[in-house]
Amino acid sequence: MPQRPSHPPPEIPGGGSLRGQRVLVTRASHQVGELIELLVAEGAQAVVLPVIRITDPPDWAPADAALAQLASYDWVVFSSSNGVRAVVDRLAAVHGGLACLGQVALAAVGPGTAEAIRQAGLDARIVPETHRAEGLVQALAPRASGRRFLLARANRGRDVLAEGLRAAGARVDEMVVYSSEDVPADSPEIGPVAEELRQGRIDWVTITSSAIARAAARLLGEDLRHAKLASMSPITSETLRELGFSPAAQADPHTLPGLVAAMRRDAS
DSSP: OOOOOSSOOOOOTTOOOOTTOEEEEOSOGGGOHHHHHHHHHTTOEEEEOOOEEEEOOSOOHHHHHHHTTGGGOSEEEESSHHHHHHHHHHHHHHSSSSTTGGGSEEEESSHHHHHHHHHTTOOOSBOOSSOSHHHHHHHHGGGTTTOEEEEEEESSSOOHHHHHHHHTTOEEEEEEEEEEEEOOTTOTTHHHHHHHHHTTOOOEEEEOSHHHHHHHHHHHGGGGGGSEEEESSHHHHHHHHHTTOOOSEEOSSSSHHHHHHHHHHHHO
């Protein structure tokens, strides 16, 4: 029997049910646990097909140079939980622990990223009400002029944070602390899942980031049209639309429980 999830799904008055629904989870393999637990608690069946992989950056040297000088920064800004985990692990493995990180102000793009910071025993001073890069720029802009910011980021992604903070007068350094890569198109697990989609045996596909949206579109293509798409955020939904797909549900708040809640609302 599956264990009860540690993050119970939110109660939604009048909401529908996901019981018996089959939901494709496309997150990186190390991130699927919480979403699977939430889905199982709803009576849904999770089908797992990671479409991206999270790995170390190709070269740690630039990030190590920045991490060695953490005390010289006023703010460290995280745009994902992956970035938090990468920095925390690197500090512990190479730089003697988290003491320096605890001496600077931390900012997180949203509640999931803030929770990753809390799990490291630290607190995010800024978490914007609008859980996207633009909201974080707006929240930090009054504190930006003349201050030094260090952004922890992936090898790919938008440049909104860096550009916005520089426009507000900040001195901004960026460090790539993890790589996000699409899984190869010839991966053997893709074909069977694509066939299940074509046969209408999958009800939902969860899309939790723009990188995942692009990877899913590349790997599964038109087969995605045979299921409903659940998007994590307005940015993710915008990316899906740019790719020619319309999300049936969008998380609000932009968290995994919010994603499941949005699917439940659609089911009603």
